[in-house]
Amino acid sequence: MSHSDNSIPQLFEQTLSGERRSLGKLLSIIEKGGEPADDVAGLAHQKAGNTHVIGITGAPGSGKSTLTGRLIENISKIGKKPAVLAVDPSSPLTGGAILGDRIRMDDLAGEGSFIRSMATRGHSGGLALAVPAAIQLFDAAQYNPVIIETVGVGQVEVDVAGTADTTVVVVTPGMGDAVQANKAGLLEVADIFVVNKSDRPGANDTRRDLDLMLDLGHLSGLEEKTGYRPPIIMANSLEGEGAEEILTAIESHASHLAESGSFQIRQEQRTLMEIQNRLELLIGSVSKDALQSESGKLIISEVLDRSISPSEAAKSIASSIIKDFT
Amino acid sequence: MSDQQYRVILAKLGLDGHDRGIKVVARILRDAGMEVIYLGLRQTTASIIAAAEEEDADAIGLSMHNAGHLTLGPKMMEAISDAGLKIPLIIGGIVPDEDIAELEKIGIAAILGPGASAEEVAATVRDAISARD
Numbered sequence: 494m495s496h497s498d499n500s501i502p503q504l505f506e507q508t509l510s511g512e513r514r515s516l517g518k519l520l521s522i523i524e525k526g527g528e529p530a531d532d533v534a535g536l537a538h539q540k541a542g543n544t545h546v547i548g549i550t551g552a553p554g555s556g557k558s559t560l561t562g563r564l565i566e567n568i569s570k571i572g573k574k575p576a577v578l579a580v581d582p583s584s585p586l587t588g589g590a591i592l593g594d595r596i597r598m599d600d601l602a603g604e605g606s607f608i609r610s611m612a613t614r615g616h617s618g619g620l621a622l623a624v625p626a627a628i629q630l631f632d633a634a635q636y637n638p639v640i641i642e643t644v645g646v647g648q649v650e651v652d653v654a655g656t657a658d659t660t661v662v663v664v665t666p667g668m669g670d671a672v673q674a675n676k677a678g679l680l681e682v683a684d685i686f687v688v689n690k691s692d693r694p695g696a697n698d699t700r701r702d703l704d705l706m707l708d709l710g711h712l713s714g715l716e717e718k719t720g721y722r723p724p725i726i727m728a729n730s731l732e733g734e735g736a737e738e739i740l741t742a743i744e745s746h747a748s749h750l751a752e753s754g755s756f757q758i759r760q761e762q763r764t765l766m767e768i769q770n771r772l773e774l775l776i777g778s779v780s781k782d783a784l785q786s787e788s789g790k791l792i793i794s795e796v797l798d799r800s801i802s803p804s805e806a807a808k809s810i811a812s813s814i815i816k817d818f819t
Numbered sequence: 820m821s822d823q824q825y826r827v828i829l830a831k832l833g834l835d836g837h838d839r840g841i842k843v844v845a846r847i848l849r850d851a852g853m854e855v856i857y858l859g860l861r862q863t864t865a866s867i868i869a870a871a872e873e874e875d876a877d878a879i880g881l882s883m884h885n886a887g888h889l890t891l892g893p894k895m896m897e898a899i900s901d902a903g904l905k906i907p908l909i910i911g912g913i914v915p916d917e918d919i920a921e922l923e924k925i926g927i928a929a930i931l932g933p934g935a936s937a938e939e940v941a942a943t944v945r946d947a948i949s950a951r952d
Contacts, residue, residue, distance in 0.1 A: 514904075517875035525824075588824070589849035596859040599866055609873055612854050614824070 501529060505536045508634050513607060516634055520609050523626045534626035540633035545747055548657030549642040550682075555663045556689040556730045561642050562598035563728075563736035568638065569603020576607040576636035578627050580620070580643040583612040594642065607636060621770045624656060625763070638743075654682035655766050658759060659746045661685045661739065664703070666695035683723050685742045687735065691727040700725055721749050779817075783810050823852075825948055828876045830858035830867050832883070832891050837912075841882035844911055844931075844940055848880075851941035864898035871904060877948045878928075883912040892922050907947040911940075 499507075499518065507515035523530045547564075549557050561577055568575040579594035592610035602608060611627070613620050624641065631639045643653055654660045662683035688699050703725050710716045724742045728735025750756035783789050792809055795801045801809075829845050831838060838860060845855045856874045858867065871879055881895060888910055895908055907928035914922065914930050922930055928947035931940055 513869075514872040514875075517873050521826075521875040583854075584849060587850050587852045589852045590854045591845050591849045591857055592854060593857040593859075595870060596857060599858065599862075599870070607873055608870075610854075610856050 501532050502536070505533070505633075508630070509540070511634075516607065516630070517609070519630055520611075520627055523623050523630065524611060524614070526622065530622070530626065533630065534622070537626060537629040537633045541629035542632065544628075544632040544636060545638040545659070545743075546628055546657045547638050547640045547743060548653035548660040549640060549663065550644065550653045550660065551663030551687075551689075552665075552668070553644050555665045556728075557642050557644075557663050558594040558597035559730040560663060560687065560689060560728065560736070560739075561594075561640055562601040563730050563733050564640065564740060565598065565606050565608075566601035566603065566733070567736050567740055569606055573638070574605035574607075574636050576609070576631040576634075576639045578609055578611055578624065578631070578639065578641045580611045580613060580624070580641065582644075583614050588614065607631070621652075622767075622774065625767050628656065652766075655763060658750060658756065659684045659743050661687055661743070663687045663689050664699060665690045666693045666699045668699065684721075684746050685739065686723055686725040687728050687739060688725060689728050689730055689735075691729045691735070692732075696727065700727060720753055721746075776814075779814055780810065783814055788813065825853045825877045825945065826856060826874055827853050827878045827880055827944060828856050828858060828867060828871050828874065829880045829882070830862040830870075831860045832862050832864065832867065832881050832895060833885070833887055834861065835883065835885040835887065836860060837884035838882070840884070840912060840933075841880075844880065844882070847937045847940045848944060850937075851945070853941075853944070864895055867895070868898050868902045868904070871899075871906065872902070876906060878907050878909060878944060880909045880911060880944065883910055883914065886913070888912070888914050888922065889918055892927055893925050896925050896927060905951060907951055909944060909947055911935075 499515070501519070501522065504515040504519050508519055519533050522533050549561055551557050558579065561579070565575045565577060577598065579592070581590055581592050581594060583590040590612035592612060594610055595608055598608055609627070611623065628639050628641065641653060641656060660682050662685070664686065666688070686703050688696055688703070690696065707716070707722055711722070716722050726735050726738050726742060728739065730736070750759065784793070789810060792801070792806045796803055796806045827848055829841055831841060845857050848855050856870060856876065858870055867879060870876070879895070879899070881891070883891065892910055899906065899908060909929045909931065910922065910927055911931040914932060919930050928950070929943045931943055935943075
């Protein structure tokens with residue numbers, strides 16, 4: 494669809510006044526990337542900073558979408574307007590995607606809620622810019638909380654824990670024993686654990702394994718350092734069991750963040766990361782241009798006939814780029 | 820490439836549980852490089868419109884195997900125009916030949932029946948979208 498009939502500032506104004514379709518269009522602009530996306534992100538950034546960002550992560554099939562559906566159902570009930578950004582992988586072969594998260598949420602979503610599916614698409618690092626920008630746009634449009642739902646950490650270029658104020662890790666029975674639970678990674682970033690499908694055999698074992706793992710954090714001093722022990726909540730999202738407890742745990746975590754000053758620290762880290770991501774992309778594209786330029790080709794040929802080394806070539810190109818910037 | 824990244828809503832409208840076909844279509848469109856927002860069973864015109872707005876969809880595809888196309892087709896068209904959306908509606912499934920003209924008359928962009936090839940399905944959706952651009 495053509496966006497030519499609506500300028501970005503116009504769409505943004507309409508979004509602030511609650512027009513859902515304008516918000517939908519701006520999210521598409523953010524997804525496409527480039528200058529227009531930067532413009533939207535810039536506008537959103539000015540108005541953002543008020544929402545609580547919840548990350549929901551876990552293995553495929555662990556029930557993240559269904560759980561998210563239950564959360565927005567309960568959040569809507571208390572009169573809040575939640576937004577969901579559901580990130581799913583694109584096919585690396587065709588660039589296509591089947592985005593099926595809504596199917597688990599639509600029936601439960603209240604009037605004021607907003608759900609957007611986002612495919613990871615191919616472009617490198619694009620998602621690392623699009624996700625924070627989309628969150629800030631929801632934030633500017635006064636959606637609160639904003640839930641970002643995606644499979645495991647790092648897998649799809651989205652560092653949920655780096656993006657969210659509160660990270661909820663969803664696990665299911667039968668995923669492995671206590672040794673697995675002690676492996677660093679997914680479990681380390683959890684602010685809240687949810688053992689979903691709690692009606693399945695082994696659910697209590699999973700809970701015990703997680704508990705033991707957290708006990709070790711107590712012994713090792715990790716718990717003292719953070720002043721926080723992630724709660725473990727049993728849930729059966731199909732039946733809606735556990736959703737209220739999870740929301741209460743999210744609230745307690747939010748107050749822990751506020752009281753301990755961690756909220757400020759996380760905000761700063763997130764800002765730093767966003768700038769760094771943008772910086773790396775910017776430098777990446779400039780260096781690509783530099784390599785393809787005439788002088789770049791000359792340097793490459795010098796490396797090829799072994800008169801300079803690849804590292805000397807890189808340094809030489811870097812210094813010419815820096816000259817261009819200053 | 821990203822300019823051509825079409826986003827298509829696929830849904831079953833009303834009481835119709837035959838979802839084998841729509842799942843095949845979802846896969847065909849995915850493999851043709853489109854992003855498919857799959858809504859599944861028992862949708863209403865309102866839920867489809869809400870999803871189309873939130874997802875900034877380029878097209879809506881309905882699967883119909885319950886002989887409801889002559890009532891639900893026009894209802895969906897009406898909902899699309901009431902919402903002021905300018906995106907094509909495509910119907911797939913079991914539609915008797917004699918009903919096709921009537922559906923086309925009310926502005927349904929295309930009707931895909933059994934036996935349509937994967938290429939045909941993808942091309943029909945792509946053409947319907949580019950015709951509106």
